[in-house]
Amino acid sequence: MNIIKKIKLLFTENFDDIAYSNKHLFNFKKLWIVIFIISSIVAIVPLVFFALIDLKVTGTALEREVEMKTLHLTxxxxxxxxxxxxxxxLALDFVVSENDYSDLKTQNKLDKLLQDLKNTYGGFTDxxxxxxxxxxxxxxxxxxxxxxxxxEQVWFKKACEENKYITDLFLGYRNVPHLAIIVKHQINNGGFFLLRATIEDRFINLLSQLEISEKGDAFIINNLGILQTPSKYFGKVFNKINIDIPEPNEETKVITKSFKNNKELIIGYIYLKDTPFILMIVKDSKEFSKPWKQSSLDLFKYLLISIFVILLWTFGMTTFFVRRLRATDFRRIKNMEMAxxxxxMASIGRLAANIAHE
Incomplete structure (x- = not known):
């Protein structure tokens, strides 16, 4: 008799042919179900509970790791x-401190200084x-x-108020995106002059040298949210990004932003000191959630396999013990019947003896 027939026999065979005083005590089908359910719950619930905790802890650890990496990169x-x-x-500050005003007004001298700056530092346009x-x-x-x-230019007025000033990106008379670095220097007659150098492509393409993930992005904005360098997510320079400008902070911060197209971006940002710039490093959260989703899927598979093994083991052990209990109870009842x-027979014998004696 195979196991299926044995289990079926367990659920169908009864003891109606035996005199019971309290039949519900011998409802082995109900007993089997109760033992199976309780044993399964006791074994499976802790397993599922700790699996969910592990999943939560792993996800939180991954989020923190991504945030820390973004923080360090920013x-x-x-x-x-x-x-x-x-x-x-500092190079411009050195130029004005080492050269007289009269020398700087000389064309040949200024041409030579510009060439020296280009050769030494690079990036200078004029x-x-x-x-x-x-x-x-x-x-x-x-x-x-x-x-x-x-x-009447805003940058001129600000440069006159400060000793050193860096503008954000603008077009100006040349109608070409550039920024200006301006150094103010006092002269002997009590007046002052400004030495202004501009940088064009070198600054705009500055962040292209950074090594970021395939879906990562690095760009600079000004205090109004206007792009100062190209962005993979937000377009060309002078575009306004559709992210709220974060509050000024001296420290590097990481925030998470969700968009209507179900895209979630992890954004690290920092205000660059003594400049109008905010540096932002952007990463797509899906790029980092893939390993976590894969590990979650693997954990789910192992959990299902474990639950199946537990149910199979519980099924077998419950069947074994209930059948043993039924057999024991059956022997007990048989012994009671024999007694x-x-x-x-003893009573009949005593009755017959009494009749014979009479």
Whole structure:
């Protein structure tokens, strides 16, 4: 008799042919079901509980790891950009401190200085000397900007208030995207002049040197959210990004933003000190959730296999013990019947003895 027939016999065979005083105590079908359910719950619930905890802990650890990597990448990238700007700002400061105002007004001298800056640092497009009235009295570069008056320009007014100033990206008279690094220097007569250098493509393409994941993005915006460098997600320079500008903070921060197309981006950002720039590193969360989803799928498979094994084991053990209990109970009842029969025969014998005696 195979196992299926045995189980079927367990559920169909009864003891109606035996005199029971309390039949429900011998409902082995119900007993089997109760034992099977309780044993399965006791074994499976902790397994599922700890599997869910492991899944949650793994997901949280992965999120923190991604945030930390984004944080470090943003911080390191900000130092790279800050060094690029500070190096050129200090170079201009050195130029004005080592050269007289009269020398800087000389065309040959300014041309030589620009060439030296290009050879040493790279990235410089032109160099100009602007007096306190906003007039560019000397200029070296590819554009015809000598004699231009910048008195009404916002950057000129800010540069006059500060010793060193870096503009955000703008078009200006040349109608080409560029930024200006401006150094203010006092002269002996109590006046001052500005030495202005501009950078074009070198700054715009600065972040292209960073090694970011395939779906990652790195770009710079100004305080108004206008792109200063191209972005994979938000387009060309001068586009406005559709992300709320984060609150100013001296530390590197990481935030998560969700969009209508179900895209979730992890964004690291930092305000670059003494500049109008905010550096942002963007990563697609799906790129990092793939390993977690795969491990979750594997865990789910192993969980199903474990539950199946537990149910199979519980099924077998419950069947074994219930059948043993039934057999034991059956023997007990048979013994009780035999005892009752013996008592009956003894009573008949005593009755016959009494009759014979009479």
């Amino acid at each position: 911080s390191n990238s900000s130092r790279f950009v800050a060094f690029f700007l500070d190096e050129r700002k 160099l100009g000397v602007i007096d306190s009235n906003g007039v560019q009295i000397n200029y070296s570069g590819p554009y015809k900007l000598a004699g231009k008056n910048y008195k 009752e029969q013996a008592n009956k």
